[in-house]
Amino acid sequence: MDWLGLHFFTELPADGQVLLNCSHNPVLVILAYLVACAGSFATLDMAERVRHVDLPAARKRWCWVGALCLAGGIWAMHFIGMLALQLPIETHYDLPTTLLSLLFAAVASWLAMNTLSQPKLPLWRYLLASVWIGLGICTMHYVGMAALRSQATAYYQPDLFGLSIAIAISASLVALLLSRYLSDGSGMLHQLLKYSASLLLGGGIVAMHFTGMWALKLVMPAAGTPSMPVDDNPLQLGLTIAVIALLIIGSSISAALADKKLQHKEQDLLRVNTLLSQLDQARVALQQVAHYDALTNLINRRGFNQLFAEKLIEKTVQGGMLAVMFLDIDHFKRINDSLGHDAGDELLKVLAHHIKGSTRSHEDVVARFGGDEFCILISLREREEARLMAHRIMNKMKEPIELAGRRMVMTTSIGISVFPDDGTTSEELLKHADLALYQSKESGRNSLHFFNANLKNTACLELQLEEELRNALRSEAGLTLYYQPIYDLNQHKVSKLEALVRWQHPLHGLLAPDRFISIAEANGLIAELDNWVLRKACQDLAALSRHGFAELSIAVNCSALNLAREALPGEIADALQSAGVAPQRLELEVTENALMGNIETTVNLLRQIRSLGVSLSLDDFGTGYSSLAYLKRLPLNTLKIDRSFIQDMHQSTQDKEIVQAIIVMAHTLHLNVVTEGVENVQQYEFLAKHGCDFIQGYLLGQAVPVQELSAAIAEIEQRLRTAAGLSPSTAAGDTGGSGSQDPVPDTPGRHAGASTVRPIH
Template structure:
């Protein structure tokens, strides 16, 4: 078979001369191998760039660059290898056929790069592509050999020719597999693998070439005069081609490396932008959390204060009025306690929507400060606008709400302060609105109040009294106990004293309990105050013993908050022991509402106190909501009838019947009865007639300090006939308040 003057399957002619003294320049052979290795490395690098390219245009660009590098490396290796082939005849190359071999190399290389640009590449795909690529390389090689013209005829050994094609296919398969494997790696080890793979692929490519050259035979026809080879500088031409090829390949590799770094920087920039975006989202989320209430989606106190400050600056420069409405949902705690916090949260959402639906426009600001407290900031022209909005909110709040299977109606208390007359700063206006809210809650709730100067003065006085009360308790100064006798109707003697606290204030004089007890309850001082009364009463009991009144008992009041403390029994025992007082001489008075507040815990504590020997009395009976079923279980000794049932006797027949029924009921429960507030002789006679055990009130004596107690006791105890004795109120004139 003859193709381009080349004989592939034809045997050597019988006549003619076979040229056997052909040699290769070792330097050019080594140079050809170097170019093959460089082309292989460039192919591996371009395959990696194609795999990492992020858009189709970049993939096409690097696919063509890789094809050019591979084609240049293979073709230059072939051309330099041909230049290394030295024969004793004149040889020249035809340019068109040489360029055709270059074109075949380029198309074959493009096929290789196209194959490597696929996302995934199976072995069978590699094998199929390697057959075409190997055939293309072999075609390029033998077309290039066909460009060589001389006097001799070219014959190929069929075996070596076939082997060269197989080597080309095997080298192509190895190249595809290695490139597919190495295109996704990173790091130093990956780079070393690429270098090693380039050496192997270069060896495969050059092996194919020189296997084809080994199959190559030149036969000079007989009778042909041997023309001596011309002066050709093959070494210089080979170096020129190698240098140009290496420069092109090197530039391509450098461009790929620069693009890789640029792409990495772009990725880094994208990551930075992504991080900045995430940080911005996180900042916005934090701002949302920091300035908005998660439950109602209203702004919170911090967000409200920020808007409030901006509004104040605007109004201070441009003029105008602002109103701050402070809202508190009435008795909201009962919802949480009875239906649970989830139901309470749902109710808050509904109430928040009611409030937001009552404002006039988006310029009005609604905030939830926490719990059941809301605040509204509005622009207004006159005071009545704030009142009208508050009334709209109160009316909206009264709409029935379906919650947890119940239909309920809520109310709200509102306090209002105005800018600029009630304050110039956020803190001052909020504080004054809170004072007005406190006034609304104190006046029965479900009402609104504007701030006024007297509210601030009263708040300042309350704060000052609180500080001075703390000082009085801490330094044990100013506080004292007054005692009111409790008269035993059966023995005609005073058998008990009720301890009543007073405060000798350095500025306001002697203060009654109703002036500072509510203050102590509101500020957490009541338990400390109760403890002081307990210790002082025990000390006075010891003093009464020294004065010869060993049988007198003292009754001390116990607040509901103190009754909820487990430490109370221990404190009572310690006060008795430290003063050497018998427990039977102390009586603890508790209100019926305090007893019924938490009956299970209260019962356990009362049993501990009774086990000490201390008597127990239920105070202000009839004003609360006692249950007889619970009352009979309590370890009580005494029942005190509230003065509100006595004050209209004997004018009120109904009150007389109630008192009589209470006395009968108490005796049925084996309780002694004390009636307080007895001020007239008629009341005294009625109580004695109907079996009351003890009386207490102004008829006998007003409360007096311990130092004045002995004469009062002597006078009361010396009365033999109470029906003829002149009442204390007639002897000593008008009495002091309890």
């Protein structure tokens, strides 16, 4: 087989002369190996670069660069290897044929890079590609060998020729597989593996070349005379080609490295831009969270304060009025308690929509401050605009709402303050609107009030009284007890006293309970005040016993807030023990409304108190919401009929019948009956006639301090015995009064002790 003057399967001529004294320049052989390794490294590096480039155009560009590096490396190795061949005859190379070999190297290299640039391929695709690449490299080699011109004829041993093809195909397959394996690595180990793979592939390429050279047999014609070789310095030419090839390969690798760094910087910039975008989104989200209410999507307190400050600056500079409206949903807690917090949240969304829909969308600011509290900021030309908007909101709120299968109507209380009349700072205006809201609640809810200076004065006074009451409790100075007698209609004597707390204020004089009890309840002082009254009453009862009133008992009022405290029975027992008073001489008074707050807990607590031996009295009976079903469960001893049934009894037959019915019912339940508010003899006679057990009121006298009790009791017993037609007798016990003073009138309609449960509204 002859191709380009090469004989692959032709036997050597019998008359020819085989050149046996051929050798290779070791320097050029090593140089060829280094060029092959450099080309292999460039191929692996370019293949890795191609896979890590995102843009198709850049991927194609680096694919061509890699193909040129591989082609140049293989061809330069081949040419340097040919220059390393030292023959005893004159040789030279045909330029067109040499360039043709370079073209085959380029085609094989492009095929290799094109295969490496594809996504992961099945093994058979790599096998097929390695066959074509190996054949291309072999073609490049043998075309390059055909460029050799000399007197000798080139013959090739078939077995070594086939082995060179197998080596080329195997080296190509190994290169493809190694490149795929090394494509996704990084770090020092990855680089070491790449260097090792380059040395291995370079060795494979050199092995293919020199296997092909080993297969070469140069035969001189029998009659020919060998021409002497010309010293054209192949070492210098080989070094020149190697330097040029290495410069091209090195430049390509440097360009790839620079592009890789540039791409990393671009990726870093993209990551930075992504992070900045995410930060912007997070900032917007935080802004939303920081300034908007998640439930209703209204602005929250923080956002409202910011807008409020801006509006104040604007109105201060340009002039104009602002109104701040505080809204509180009436009895909203009952929704959460009865239907649950999820239903409460749904209701808040609806109410927020109602409020927002009642305002001017572009001019007014609507905020939710938390819970069921909303705030509106509106620009005004005159104060009446705020009133009209408040009425519009209140009317909108009264529209029926379907919630949890129920149809309900909600109302709201509103407080309004106006800039600049009611303040010039946001803190002042918000505080004053809150005071006006409090007034709306105090006046029965479902109403609106504007701020006025009296509210501020009242609030300041309340704060001052709170501080002074706290100090009075701490120092036990100023607080005292007054006692109102309770007359036993059966035994015709005073058998009980009701303890009523008073506060001798240094500026305001003697204050009745209705002036400071609500302050104590609102500020967490009621438990301490109740405990002080309880201990003081037990101490006074012990002192009365030592002065001859050993059969008297004392009734002490208990706050509704105290009925929720598990420590109450222990405090009662401790007060009795400290004073040395029998439990049977103490009576605890509670109101109907206090009992109905949490009936199960209250009943258990009252049973514990009752087990101490202390009597229990239901105060203000008939004004609350207790039913007979609840009444029979309570461990009571006494019912106290409220004064409201007694005041107009002489004019109202109905009131008389109610009082009679209560007395009969109480006796049926084995309870004693005390009637409050008895002020005249006609009431006294009616109650005595119909079986009432005890009476209490101005007919007996007003509440007096403990020092005046002896004289007061004696006078009451003498007067009522005379009125009943009985012989007067001296009241039991020595009158231990310490002089007389004007009695302190008890507040009509409120016979409350240290812890009344009726709010002062």
